Amino acid sequence: MDDKNEKKKRKYVKKSEKSGENSTTTALKKKYKEKTIVLANGKCFRPKNFICDYIGCEKQFTENEKLLAHIRVRHTMERPLGCDVCHKTYPTERCLRAHQKIHTEGFKRFPQTSKKKYNYIREKSLVCHYSGCERRFREREYLLAHIRVKHTKERPFGCDVCHKTFPTQRCLKKHQIIHTDTAKPFVCSWVGCDYAFRTNQSLSNHTQSHLQLRQYACDECDSRFNLKRGLEAHKNTVHSTARPYTCDWPACEATYKDLTMLKRHKQTHLGVKQYVCDIEGCGKGFVTHNHLKQHKRQHTLPFVCSWPACDRRFPSNNRLQDHMNSHQGLxxxxxxxxxxxxxxxxxxxxxxxxxxxxxxxxxxxxxxxxx
Structure with a gap:
């Protein structure tokens, strides 16, 4: 009997050694137990006492650190923590620590997959055959999407509702949300702005316009942009001489640098102002929906021109002053x-x-x- 008891004691000792308990882990467990509430049925839960106070959010968290991380990532877009090696910035300590692993010796990055046992790097064996490109891809679907977007400008996928066309099925599905879901749960928390969006990415892009970080700089002039796509559009329209988009209207040979400009031009052939401003006292008509959207934004801008018979509005006082100079001939x-x-x-x-x-x-x- 004594031998059996001794064997049991040894097993318990080994189990405690395997758990790796020390003064640090014991303190963390104690802290966790203090915050944990045990219900009558024996189940445990941690109360979420920290609530995000941004309008339309109200997410709850168990710790103040998690709330601060949420606010930085979703609302303020702050990135106060910087890497000492490559100077990249991150919103939380956890993101910074995960990034700093790439600078350690022997680090090897693996792509995330659904099954961990097949977690290996696939070779990018598919090469773009267009001259001067040589981009490589792992899947044929990504290669075809790249060729349509960057080279052939094909847009074979069309929307059944508004007849817009897209280069990939993924882009079409993303667009079709606007026809199926009318709710806009992502509301801008900026003071005085009541814009709402269907996706968090759209809200994030909109927030960049308030922050005016303009981190994307043109390498040919001093223009700067909040979004990468804004920089690409600027380069195609301002610094490029190529005009790949041609109007197919009979006897019209107009060419354009941008597909949006071509679509607007085609509407002028039709001559129908089917989009009307529904704001009280306005009633202006427009050929395209984009023109109507741009016009509606004018109604929300805070700085109004006081010149007789001019109702132009501007987002800043500087822009208004420049406009007034043109009226006065200054x-x-x-x-x-x-x-x-x-x-x-x-x-x-x-x-x-x-x-x-x-x-x-x-x-x-x-x-x-x-x-």
């Missing part, structure tokens, strides 16, 4: 190039003049970038 900005006596009503007009006439790639140092 040309307050001089061209800084020696020998050029041109004057302008605003700094943006002067910067455009420097790029187009004097062929400056950047106006930094000549005219302030911020208006």
């Amino acid at each position: 040309r307050v900005v001089d061209c800084p190039v020696e020998g050029c006596d041109k004057t302008f009503t605003s700094k943006p007009c002067a910067r455009q003049h420097l790029r187009q006439v004097h062929k400056y790639k950047t106006t930094e140092g000549l005219i302030p970038i911020n208006n």
Whole structure:
């Protein structure tokens, strides 16, 4: 009997050693137990006492640290923690620690898969055959999507409701949400802004316009953009001479750099202003829905022109002042190039003049970038 008891004691000792309990883990367990509530049925739960106070959110968390991380990721877009090696920034300590592993010796990144036992790196064996590209992909579906978006400009997938076309099935499904789901649960928390969106990504993109970080800079001029797609559109329309989009209307040979501009042009052939502003006292008609959306934004802008018979509105007082200069004929900005006596009503007009006439790639140092 004594031998059996000794064997049991040894098993318990080994089990406690395997658990790895020490002074640190014991303190954490104690802290967890203090915050845990045991119900009458024996089940345990931790109360979520920390609530997000942003409008339309009200998510709850068990710890204040998790609430702060949520606010940074979903609302303020703050990234206060920086990597000492590559200077990338992150919203939480956990994200920073996960990133810093890539700088450790012997680190190897594996892609996430549904089954861990098949967690291996697949070779990118499919190569884009267009000259000068050489992009590689793991799946044929991604290669076809790349060729349609970057090279052929094909858009074979059409929406049954509004007849818009898309290069991939995924893009079409993402678009069709606007016809099936009318709810917009993601509300902008910025003071004085009541915009709402169907997806969190759309809200995140909208928030960038408030923060005005403009982290995407053009390498050919001094323009900066909040979104990467804004920079790409700028390069295609301003710095590129290619005009791949041609109007197929009979006897019309108009060409455009952008597909959106081509669609707007086609509406002029029809001449039907089917989109009407429903704001009281307005009633203006527009050829395209994009024109109507741009017009409606004008009604929400805070700075209104006081010039007689002019109802233009602007997002900032500086833009309004530039507009008033054009009414009054005031040309307050001089061209800084020696020998050029041109004057302008605003700094943006002067910067455009420097790029187009004097062929400056950047106006930094000549005219302030911020208006």
